[in-house]
Amino acid sequence: MNLASVDLNLLVAFEALMEERNVTRAGRRVGLAQPSMSSVLTRLRALFGDDLFVRSASGMQPTAKALSLARPIGDALGQIRGVLEPGSGFDPATARRRLSIAVTDYGDLIIVPPLVTALRREAPGIDLVVRPVIDTALSVAGLEHGDIDALIGGHLPASARITRRTLFEEHFVCIRDGKRARQRARLTRDDYTRLPHVLFSSAGGDGIPGAIDTMLARHGRKRRTAITLPHVVAVPFAVAGTDLVATMAERIASRFVAAAGVSVVSLPYDVEAFTIDLLHTRRAMADPALRWLIELVVRVCRSL
Structure with missing residues (x-):
C-alpha cells in the first residue's frame, strides 16, 4: 500500500468508531455529520477489505479485523499526537486543571492517600475528583466515553478500547x-x-x-x-x-x-495473587496533563 495515498483522517475516524460504537457519536467527535461519517466508514471498509463494524441491537460491533487493528492504529495515532502536541509547555508545578479518576474501595484506601500527597507536593494547582466504582462495567463505559480520565482497581473487566497497566500484585x-x-x-x-x-x-x-x-x-x-x-x-x-x-x-x-x-x-x-490495574484510553496519552497523572500514579505505586 502506498502510504501517501492513505488519508490519515480515516484512521482518526476508525479510532472514534472503535471507541463510540456509534456512527453519529463518532462523527460528532471528529466533526462530521452522520451522512459524511457513513461515507468515511465505506472508505475504511474499502481500505481494509473488511466490514470492520456491523450493526447490532447494542450498536456497531467491531469485527475480528477491526479488533486486531484497534491497538496498532491507536498507538500510531498516539505517537503522532505526542509529536504534534506542545507537551513541553506543560509544567505540573504551575498547571491548573481538573482531573478525575474512579477507584474501588481498595484504591481509596491504599493508592489515593499517597497520590494526593504527591499531587499536593508536585502539582498544587491540579484539582482531583475521585469517584467510586460501584459497577466495574459501568465505570469502564464511563472511561470509554470520557466521563472519567482513569480507572484504578482490581478485577476490572477487559475492553479492546482501553489500555491496561498493571501497577502491582496483591495477595x-x-x-x-x-x-x-x-x-x-x-x-x-x-x-x-x-x-x-x-x-x-x-x-x-x-x-x-x-x-x-x-x-x-x-x-x-x-x-x-x-x-x-x-x-x-x-x-x-x-x-x-x-x-x-x-x-x-x-x-x-x-x-x-x-x-x-x-x-x-x-x-x-x-x-492466586491478583493485580491492581490502571485503565485509561489511548487518547489520554496525547494529553500532557493526563499523561503526567498516569505516570505519577505508576510512580506512587512503586513504593506501596
Whole structure:
C-alpha cells in the first residue's frame, strides 16, 4: 500500500468508531455529520477489505479485523499526537486543571492517600475528583466515553478500547479477632470453613462468588457468609471481638491491625495473587496533563 495515498483522517475516524460504537457519536467527535461519517466508514471498509463494524441491537460491533487493528492504529495515532502536541509547555508545578479518576474501595484506601500527597507536593494547582466504582462495567463505559480520565482497581473487566497497566500484585490474607488469634495463631482448613465469614460486597446483597469461593469449590468445600457489608473499612471492625473471620487484600488488612484490634493470619489454602490495574484510553496519552497523572500514579505505586 502506498502510504501517501492513505488519508490519515480515516484512521482518526476508525479510532472514534472503535471507541463510540456509534456512527453519529463518532462523527460528532471528529466533526462530521452522520451522512459524511457513513461515507468515511465505506472508505475504511474499502481500505481494509473488511466490514470492520456491523450493526447490532447494542450498536456497531467491531469485527475480528477491526479488533486486531484497534491497538496498532491507536498507538500510531498516539505517537503522532505526542509529536504534534506542545507537551513541553506543560509544567505540573504551575498547571491548573481538573482531573478525575474512579477507584474501588481498595484504591481509596491504599493508592489515593499517597497520590494526593504527591499531587499536593508536585502539582498544587491540579484539582482531583475521585469517584467510586460501584459497577466495574459501568465505570469502564464511563472511561470509554470520557466521563472519567482513569480507572484504578482490581478485577476490572477487559475492553479492546482501553489500555491496561498493571501497577502491582496483591495477595489475600485472613483476619480475625486479635485475642482469638493470640490463643490460636494458625487457622486450619477445617477452621476456615467452620468459622462464620464477613464478606465485603460493594454492590450489596449476597455478593458474587469470587476467587475464594471458586477455590473452595475446587476442594469440595464451602464457607458460610454470616455478614455481608457494603464498605471494606467496616469489615475489620465487624471481625473484632467476635468469632468472625474475613478474607481480604493484605495491604488493606495491614492498615487495620492496630485500629480495629484484629490480627492477620495466613490462609490455609493457596490462592492466586491478583493485580491492581490502571485503565485509561489511548487518547489520554496525547494529553500532557493526563499523561503526567498516569505516570505519577505508576510512580506512587512503586513504593506501596
